[in-house]
Amino acid sequence: MAVSQTITDSHVQDFIIKAVNNVCSTMMRQEASFVEKTAEAAYQGFHGKSYVFGSVGFEGDIHGVVYLCIPDDFATHAASEILGMTPSEVTMGGGEVVRDVIGEITNMTVGGFKNALCDIGFPCKLTLPTVVRGNNLQVVSLKSATRHIFQFNCAGHRLVADIQFKND
Amino acid sequence: MKRILYIEDSVTSQLIVRRILSGTNEVVIAPTPRAGNVLLEQNSYDLVITDFLFPQGDALDLIVPLRQNKSLMELPIIAVSGSMDTALVNRLLKAGVNACMCKPLKPKEFQIFVERMLQEPFVEDYENTVSTVNCFQWFQHGAYHEYCPELKQHLTGADRAELSNRMQALLHEHAAQGAQLGFTTQERVRSYLVQPDVAV
Numbered sequence: 273m274a275v276s277q278t279i280t281d282s283h284v285q286d287f288i289i290k291a292v293n294n295v296c297s298t299m300m301r302q303e304a305s306f307v308e309k310t311a312e313a314a315y316q317g318f319h320g321k322s323y324v325f326g327s328v329g330f331e332g333d334i335h336g337v338v339y340l341c342i343p344d345d346f347a348t349h350a351a352s353e354i355l356g357m358t359p360s361e362v363t364m365g366g367g368e369v370v371r372d373v374i375g376e377i378t379n380m381t382v383g384g385f386k387n388a389l390c391d392i393g394f395p396c397k398l399t400l401p402t403v404v405r406g407n408n409l410q411v412v413s414l415k416s417a418t419r420h421i422f423q424f425n426c427a428g429h430r431l432v433a434d435i436q437f438k439n440d
Numbered sequence: 441m442k443r444i445l446y447i448e449d450s451v452t453s454q455l456i457v458r459r460i461l462s463g464t465n466e467v468v469i470a471p472t473p474r475a476g477n478v479l480l481e482q483n484s485y486d487l488v489i490t491d492f493l494f495p496q497g498d499a500l501d502l503i504v505p506l507r508q509n510k511s512l513m514e515l516p517i518i519a520v521s522g523s524m525d526t527a528l529v530n531r532l533l534k535a536g537v538n539a540c541m542c543k544p545l546k547p548k549e550f551q552i553f554v555e556r557m558l559q560e561p562f563v564e565d566y567e568n569t570v571s572t573v574n575c576f577q578w579f580q581h582g583a584y585h586e587y588c589p590e591l592k593q594h595l596t597g598a599d600r601a602e603l604s605n606r607m608q609a610l611l612h613e614h615a616a617q618g619a620q621l622g623f624t625t626q627e628r629v630r631s632y633l634v635q636p637d638v639a640v
Binding site for chain 1: 450453455459523526527544572574
Protein backbone atom coordinates (compact mmCIF):
# COMPACT_ATOMS: atom_id res chain seq x y z
CA MET A 273 0.00 0.00 0.00
CA ALA A 274 3.04 2.23 -0.23
CA VAL A 275 2.46 5.31 -2.31
CA SER A 276 5.14 7.30 -4.08
CA GLN A 277 4.66 10.15 -6.49
CA THR A 278 8.01 10.03 -8.23
CA ILE A 279 10.89 7.67 -8.80
CA THR A 280 14.05 9.46 -7.80
CA ASP A 281 17.58 8.79 -9.12
CA SER A 282 18.49 7.40 -5.72
CA HIS A 283 15.55 4.94 -5.88
CA VAL A 284 16.84 3.65 -9.23
CA GLN A 285 20.42 3.39 -7.96
CA ASP A 286 19.50 1.67 -4.67
CA PHE A 287 17.17 -0.81 -6.37
CA ILE A 288 19.60 -1.88 -9.10
CA ILE A 289 22.56 -2.18 -6.70
CA LYS A 290 20.52 -4.42 -4.37
CA ALA A 291 19.22 -6.51 -7.26
CA VAL A 292 22.66 -7.03 -8.87
CA ASN A 293 24.29 -7.83 -5.50
CA ASN A 294 21.57 -10.31 -4.55
CA VAL A 295 21.84 -12.23 -7.81
CA CYS A 296 25.67 -12.27 -7.97
CA SER A 297 26.12 -13.34 -4.34
CA THR A 298 23.39 -16.01 -4.44
CA MET A 299 23.99 -17.44 -7.91
CA MET A 300 27.78 -17.06 -8.26
CA ARG A 301 28.86 -16.62 -4.63
CA GLN A 302 30.73 -13.48 -5.75
CA GLU A 303 30.16 -9.91 -4.65
CA ALA A 304 29.41 -7.27 -7.27
CA SER A 305 30.71 -3.89 -6.19
CA PHE A 306 29.11 -0.74 -7.55
CA VAL A 307 31.73 1.33 -9.41
CA GLU A 308 29.92 4.40 -10.70
CA LYS A 309 26.88 5.82 -12.41
CA THR A 310 28.03 6.73 -15.85
CA ALA A 311 27.03 8.06 -19.25
CA GLU A 312 26.68 6.31 -22.57
CA ALA A 313 30.45 6.64 -22.89
CA ALA A 314 30.65 3.56 -20.66
CA TYR A 315 30.16 1.57 -23.85
CA GLN A 316 33.29 2.95 -25.52
CA GLY A 317 35.40 0.14 -24.09
CA PHE A 318 33.00 -2.40 -25.57
CA HIS A 319 34.10 -1.93 -29.17
CA GLY A 320 35.93 -4.93 -30.60
CA LYS A 321 35.09 -7.17 -27.63
CA SER A 322 32.56 -9.93 -27.45
CA TYR A 323 29.69 -9.31 -25.05
CA VAL A 324 26.42 -10.89 -24.00
CA PHE A 325 23.48 -8.52 -23.58
CA GLY A 326 20.48 -9.78 -21.59
CA SER A 327 17.34 -7.67 -21.46
CA VAL A 328 14.00 -7.86 -19.69
CA GLY A 329 11.22 -5.30 -19.97
CA PHE A 330 8.61 -4.21 -17.44
CA GLU A 331 5.10 -2.98 -18.21
CA GLY A 332 2.50 -1.37 -15.99
CA ASP A 333 2.24 1.96 -14.18
CA ILE A 334 5.83 2.36 -15.30
CA HIS A 335 7.33 0.76 -18.36
CA GLY A 336 10.82 0.28 -19.61
CA VAL A 337 13.67 -2.15 -20.07
CA VAL A 338 16.84 -3.16 -18.25
CA TYR A 339 19.89 -4.42 -20.16
CA LEU A 340 22.66 -6.36 -18.43
CA CYS A 341 25.84 -6.15 -20.51
CA ILE A 342 28.34 -8.85 -19.60
CA PRO A 343 31.75 -9.59 -21.17
CA ASP A 344 31.72 -12.91 -22.98
CA ASP A 345 34.52 -14.44 -20.88
CA PHE A 346 32.71 -13.53 -17.66
CA ALA A 347 29.44 -14.94 -19.02
CA THR A 348 31.23 -18.28 -19.58
CA HIS A 349 32.76 -18.09 -16.07
CA ALA A 350 29.33 -17.31 -14.56
CA ALA A 351 27.72 -20.21 -16.42
CA SER A 352 30.38 -22.64 -15.20
CA GLU A 353 29.99 -21.43 -11.58
CA ILE A 354 26.21 -21.62 -11.64
CA LEU A 355 25.91 -24.94 -13.45
CA GLY A 356 28.87 -26.63 -11.78
CA MET A 357 30.62 -27.23 -15.11
CA THR A 358 34.14 -26.40 -16.27
CA PRO A 359 34.49 -23.40 -18.65
CA SER A 360 35.44 -25.78 -21.47
CA GLU A 361 32.27 -27.84 -20.85
CA VAL A 362 30.25 -24.62 -21.08
CA THR A 363 31.99 -23.69 -24.34
CA MET A 364 31.43 -27.18 -25.74
CA GLY A 365 27.73 -26.91 -24.84
CA GLY A 366 27.41 -24.15 -27.43
CA GLY A 367 25.92 -20.70 -27.11
CA GLU A 368 22.63 -22.02 -25.77
CA VAL A 369 24.11 -22.77 -22.32
CA VAL A 370 25.41 -19.22 -21.83
CA ARG A 371 22.23 -17.71 -23.29
CA ASP A 372 20.04 -19.63 -20.82
CA VAL A 373 22.20 -18.68 -17.82
CA ILE A 374 22.37 -14.99 -18.76
CA GLY A 375 18.62 -14.98 -19.53
CA GLU A 376 17.90 -16.34 -16.04
CA ILE A 377 20.39 -13.97 -14.34
CA THR A 378 18.81 -11.01 -16.17
CA ASN A 379 15.33 -12.19 -15.30
CA MET A 380 16.15 -12.42 -11.58
CA THR A 381 18.02 -9.10 -11.52
CA VAL A 382 15.29 -7.17 -13.31
CA GLY A 383 12.72 -9.02 -11.18
CA GLY A 384 14.38 -7.68 -8.02
CA PHE A 385 14.48 -4.17 -9.50
CA LYS A 386 10.84 -4.39 -10.61
CA ASN A 387 9.66 -5.74 -7.21
CA ALA A 388 11.23 -2.71 -5.53
CA LEU A 389 9.34 -0.41 -7.94
CA CYS A 390 6.09 -2.22 -7.06
CA ASP A 391 6.81 -1.72 -3.35
CA ILE A 392 6.94 2.06 -3.76
CA GLY A 393 3.65 2.18 -5.63
CA PHE A 394 4.44 1.45 -9.29
CA PRO A 395 2.94 -1.98 -10.06
CA CYS A 396 4.31 -3.56 -13.22
CA LYS A 397 4.93 -6.96 -14.78
CA LEU A 398 8.01 -8.47 -16.40
CA THR A 399 8.39 -9.56 -19.99
CA LEU A 400 10.35 -12.65 -21.04
CA PRO A 401 14.14 -12.28 -21.26
CA THR A 402 15.99 -11.73 -24.54
CA VAL A 403 19.70 -12.50 -24.92
CA VAL A 404 22.00 -11.31 -27.71
CA ARG A 405 25.67 -12.26 -28.07
CA GLY A 406 28.22 -10.59 -30.34
CA ASN A 407 30.76 -7.86 -31.01
CA ASN A 408 30.20 -4.10 -31.12
CA LEU A 409 26.73 -4.32 -29.59
CA GLN A 410 25.13 -1.15 -28.27
CA VAL A 411 21.92 -0.14 -26.57
CA VAL A 412 19.82 2.49 -28.33
CA SER A 413 18.09 5.14 -26.23
CA LEU A 414 14.30 4.89 -26.21
CA LYS A 415 12.53 8.06 -27.24
CA SER A 416 11.54 10.24 -24.27
CA ALA A 417 12.71 7.63 -21.74
CA THR A 418 14.84 8.35 -18.68
CA ARG A 419 18.14 6.49 -18.92
CA HIS A 420 20.47 5.38 -16.11
CA ILE A 421 23.70 3.44 -16.70
CA PHE A 422 25.53 1.80 -13.79
CA GLN A 423 28.88 0.01 -13.78
CA PHE A 424 29.69 -2.87 -11.45
CA ASN A 425 32.82 -4.89 -10.83
CA CYS A 426 32.41 -8.61 -10.26
CA ALA A 427 35.54 -10.76 -9.91
CA GLY A 428 37.56 -8.22 -11.91
CA HIS A 429 35.05 -7.99 -14.75
CA ARG A 430 32.99 -4.95 -15.67
CA LEU A 431 29.22 -5.38 -15.81
CA VAL A 432 26.88 -2.67 -17.01
CA ALA A 433 23.23 -2.29 -16.03
CA ASP A 434 21.48 0.01 -18.49
CA ILE A 435 18.00 1.08 -17.39
CA GLN A 436 15.48 3.02 -19.47
CA PHE A 437 11.93 3.78 -18.40
CA LYS A 438 8.95 6.01 -18.98
CA ASN A 439 6.55 6.98 -16.25
CA ASP A 440 3.19 8.02 -17.74
CA MET B 441 11.78 -40.85 -1.19
CA LYS B 442 9.34 -38.04 -2.05
CA ARG B 443 8.44 -37.18 -5.64
CA ILE B 444 8.60 -33.52 -6.65
CA LEU B 445 7.37 -32.15 -9.99
CA TYR B 446 9.23 -28.97 -10.97
CA ILE B 447 7.75 -26.97 -13.85
CA GLU B 448 10.40 -24.65 -15.28
CA ASP B 449 11.46 -23.63 -18.80
CA SER B 450 14.98 -22.43 -17.90
CA VAL B 451 17.58 -25.21 -18.01
CA THR B 452 19.67 -23.17 -15.56
CA SER B 453 16.97 -23.13 -12.89
CA GLN B 454 16.13 -26.77 -13.59
CA LEU B 455 19.76 -27.72 -12.78
CA ILE B 456 19.89 -25.52 -9.69
CA VAL B 457 16.69 -26.91 -8.17
CA ARG B 458 17.63 -30.48 -9.06
CA ARG B 459 21.00 -29.97 -7.33
CA ILE B 460 19.37 -28.54 -4.18
CA LEU B 461 16.59 -31.12 -3.80
CA SER B 462 17.82 -34.33 -5.41
CA GLY B 463 19.65 -35.74 -2.38
CA THR B 464 16.52 -36.85 -0.55
CA ASN B 465 13.89 -36.50 -3.28
CA GLU B 466 13.14 -37.56 -6.83
CA VAL B 467 12.84 -34.40 -8.94
CA VAL B 468 10.90 -34.69 -12.21
CA ILE B 469 11.12 -31.74 -14.62
CA ALA B 470 8.39 -30.45 -16.94
CA PRO B 471 9.35 -27.51 -19.21
CA THR B 472 5.81 -26.08 -19.61
CA PRO B 473 2.56 -25.94 -17.58
CA ARG B 474 0.92 -28.10 -20.27
CA ALA B 475 3.61 -30.79 -19.91
CA GLY B 476 3.16 -30.49 -16.13
CA ASN B 477 -0.59 -31.12 -16.46
CA VAL B 478 0.09 -34.26 -18.53
CA LEU B 479 2.56 -35.61 -15.96
CA LEU B 480 0.11 -34.90 -13.12
CA GLU B 481 -2.59 -36.91 -14.92
CA GLN B 482 -0.25 -39.90 -15.37
CA ASN B 483 1.74 -39.99 -12.11
CA SER B 484 1.44 -39.10 -8.46
CA TYR B 485 3.62 -36.49 -6.77
CA ASP B 486 4.08 -35.23 -3.21
CA LEU B 487 4.77 -31.63 -4.21
CA VAL B 488 4.59 -29.34 -7.24
CA ILE B 489 7.06 -26.47 -7.61
CA THR B 490 6.41 -24.11 -10.49
CA ASP B 491 7.97 -21.05 -12.06
CA PHE B 492 5.46 -18.30 -12.90
CA LEU B 493 6.19 -16.89 -16.35
CA PHE B 494 6.56 -19.14 -19.41
CA PRO B 495 6.85 -18.31 -23.12
CA GLN B 496 3.45 -19.95 -23.69
CA GLY B 497 1.59 -18.51 -20.69
CA ASP B 498 1.87 -18.53 -16.92
CA ALA B 499 1.60 -20.92 -13.96
CA LEU B 500 -2.11 -20.17 -13.54
CA ASP B 501 -2.65 -22.42 -16.59
CA LEU B 502 -1.50 -25.24 -14.31
CA ILE B 503 -2.73 -24.09 -10.90
CA VAL B 504 -6.36 -23.33 -11.78
CA PRO B 505 -7.21 -26.72 -13.37
CA LEU B 506 -5.19 -28.50 -10.70
CA ARG B 507 -7.26 -26.94 -7.91
CA GLN B 508 -10.49 -27.81 -9.76
CA ASN B 509 -9.47 -31.47 -9.84
CA LYS B 510 -10.84 -33.11 -6.66
CA SER B 511 -8.11 -35.76 -6.50
CA LEU B 512 -5.32 -33.14 -6.67
CA MET B 513 -6.96 -30.45 -4.57
CA GLU B 514 -4.68 -31.06 -1.59
CA LEU B 515 -1.43 -31.49 -3.50
CA PRO B 516 0.90 -28.75 -2.16
CA ILE B 517 2.17 -26.19 -4.69
CA ILE B 518 5.09 -23.77 -4.26
CA ALA B 519 5.45 -20.97 -6.85
CA VAL B 520 8.91 -19.50 -7.48
CA SER B 521 9.66 -16.43 -9.59
CA GLY B 522 12.05 -13.52 -9.91
CA SER B 523 8.95 -11.39 -10.33
CA MET B 524 7.39 -12.26 -6.94
CA ASP B 525 5.96 -8.93 -5.76
CA THR B 526 3.21 -8.73 -3.15
CA ALA B 527 0.40 -8.40 -5.72
CA LEU B 528 1.54 -11.58 -7.48
CA VAL B 529 1.91 -13.43 -4.15
CA ASN B 530 -1.69 -12.55 -3.27
CA ARG B 531 -2.91 -13.53 -6.74
CA LEU B 532 -1.17 -16.91 -6.60
CA LEU B 533 -2.31 -17.67 -3.04
CA LYS B 534 -5.88 -16.85 -3.99
CA ALA B 535 -5.57 -19.20 -6.99
CA GLY B 536 -4.61 -22.05 -4.65
CA VAL B 537 -0.83 -22.00 -4.29
CA ASN B 538 0.37 -22.98 -0.81
CA ALA B 539 3.41 -20.70 -0.71
CA CYS B 540 5.63 -18.49 -2.85
CA MET B 541 9.38 -17.86 -2.98
CA CYS B 542 11.38 -15.23 -4.82
CA LYS B 543 14.28 -16.15 -7.13
CA PRO B 544 17.25 -16.29 -6.82
CA LEU B 545 16.62 -19.21 -4.47
CA LYS B 546 18.95 -19.39 -1.49
CA PRO B 547 19.86 -23.12 -1.46
CA LYS B 548 19.70 -23.89 2.29
CA GLU B 549 16.61 -21.74 2.90
CA PHE B 550 14.81 -23.27 -0.09
CA GLN B 551 15.73 -26.82 0.92
CA ILE B 552 14.40 -26.32 4.47
CA PHE B 553 11.24 -24.68 3.12
CA VAL B 554 10.55 -27.60 0.76
CA GLU B 555 11.25 -30.23 3.44
CA ARG B 556 8.81 -28.42 5.76
CA MET B 557 6.16 -28.39 3.04
CA LEU B 558 6.71 -32.09 2.35
CA GLN B 559 6.53 -33.08 6.02
CA GLU B 560 3.42 -31.12 6.84
CA PRO B 561 1.88 -29.07 4.01
CA PHE B 562 0.91 -25.56 5.06
CA VAL B 563 -0.65 -22.51 3.42
CA GLU B 564 0.91 -19.07 3.72
CA ASP B 565 -1.51 -16.65 5.35
CA TYR B 566 -2.12 -13.93 2.79
CA GLU B 567 -3.98 -11.79 5.29
CA ASN B 568 -0.60 -11.14 6.88
CA THR B 569 1.05 -10.13 3.63
CA VAL B 570 1.00 -6.66 2.13
CA SER B 571 -1.74 -6.02 -0.41
CA THR B 572 -1.74 -3.76 -3.42
CA VAL B 573 -4.90 -1.70 -3.75
CA ASN B 574 -5.56 0.18 -6.97
CA CYS B 575 -7.04 3.65 -6.61
CA PHE B 576 -7.71 6.19 -9.34
CA GLN B 577 -6.64 9.80 -9.10
CA TRP B 578 -7.57 12.69 -11.37
CA PHE B 579 -7.71 16.49 -11.47
CA GLN B 580 -10.99 18.24 -12.16
CA HIS B 581 -12.46 21.70 -11.53
CA GLY B 582 -9.36 22.90 -9.69
CA ALA B 583 -9.22 19.99 -7.24
CA TYR B 584 -7.62 16.54 -7.02
CA HIS B 585 -9.90 13.52 -6.73
CA GLU B 586 -9.07 9.98 -5.69
CA TYR B 587 -11.43 7.03 -5.81
CA CYS B 588 -10.87 3.62 -4.27
CA PRO B 589 -13.13 0.96 -5.86
CA GLU B 590 -12.54 -1.48 -3.01
CA LEU B 591 -13.53 0.96 -0.26
CA LYS B 592 -16.03 2.77 -2.50
CA GLN B 593 -14.52 6.00 -1.16
CA HIS B 594 -14.14 9.22 -3.11
CA LEU B 595 -11.84 11.86 -1.61
CA THR B 596 -11.08 15.36 -2.88
CA GLY B 597 -8.44 17.92 -1.95
CA ALA B 598 -6.19 20.68 -3.20
CA ASP B 599 -2.92 18.84 -2.53
CA ARG B 600 -2.21 15.62 -4.40
CA ALA B 601 0.26 14.16 -1.88
CA GLU B 602 -2.01 14.99 1.06
CA LEU B 603 -4.89 13.30 -0.75
CA SER B 604 -2.81 10.14 -1.27
CA ASN B 605 -1.83 10.17 2.40
CA ARG B 606 -5.49 10.41 3.44
CA MET B 607 -6.44 7.51 1.16
CA GLN B 608 -3.55 5.44 2.50
CA ALA B 609 -4.63 6.19 6.09
CA LEU B 610 -8.18 5.07 5.22
CA LEU B 611 -6.86 1.83 3.70
CA HIS B 612 -4.74 1.16 6.79
CA GLU B 613 -7.76 1.83 9.00
CA HIS B 614 -9.88 -0.66 7.06
CA ALA B 615 -7.08 -3.25 7.06
CA ALA B 616 -6.69 -2.80 10.83
CA GLN B 617 -10.41 -3.46 11.22
CA GLY B 618 -9.96 -6.81 9.46
CA ALA B 619 -10.98 -5.88 5.91
CA GLN B 620 -9.38 -8.10 3.27
CA LEU B 621 -7.99 -5.62 0.80
CA GLY B 622 -6.23 -6.19 -2.50
CA PHE B 623 -8.93 -8.28 -4.09
CA THR B 624 -9.21 -6.33 -7.32
CA THR B 625 -8.20 -9.01 -9.79
CA GLN B 626 -9.18 -7.34 -13.04
CA GLU B 627 -8.91 -3.68 -13.78
CA ARG B 628 -10.09 -2.00 -16.90
CA VAL B 629 -9.79 1.59 -17.96
CA ARG B 630 -12.43 2.67 -20.42
CA SER B 631 -12.29 5.89 -22.38
CA TYR B 632 -15.46 7.60 -23.55
CA LEU B 633 -15.64 10.24 -26.25
CA VAL B 634 -18.27 12.71 -25.18
CA GLN B 635 -19.34 15.48 -27.47
CA PRO B 636 -21.31 18.28 -25.81
CA ASP B 637 -24.61 19.26 -27.44
CA VAL B 638 -24.08 22.15 -29.76
CA ALA B 639 -26.78 24.82 -29.46
CA VAL B 640 -28.11 25.72 -32.89
